[in-house]
Amino acid sequence: MSVRIRLAKTGKKHQISYRIVACDSRAKRDGKFLEILGFYNPHKGANENFMINEGRLKNWVSKGARPTAAVVSILNNQNKKGSTHGRIFKTSD
Numbered sequence: 001m002s003v004r005i006r007l008a009k010t011g012k013k014h015q016i017s018y019r020i021v022a023c024d025s026r027a028k029r030d031g032k033f034l035e036i037l038g039f040y041n042p043h044k045g046a047n048e049n050f051m052i053n054e055g056r057l058k059n060w061v062s063k064g065a066r067p068t069a070a071v072v073s074i075l076n077n078q079n080k081k082g083s084t085h086g087r088i089f090k091t092s093d
Helices: 054-062 069-080
Strands: 003-012 015-024 035-040 050-052
Touching (some): 003 035, 003 069, 050 069
Antiparallel strands (some): 003 015
């Protein structure tokens, strides 16, 4: 089973927010996931729009989970804003 760290849509029309989840790469976007790692809300202010469990994220990555390009982009953008969420990820895709 290949595990990916990706975004799962939540919320309602025109007010979409996302969960950052660890899931099987073959699962549907909003389908079954292994663990919720955090959330991302693009509609909130800069300090309120992002939260991630850094320890669990590092744990999944150490087990071989690969973050998607969207998750990498969010993590890198939050790091540039001064958020201390942990490591910056690079994908090989």
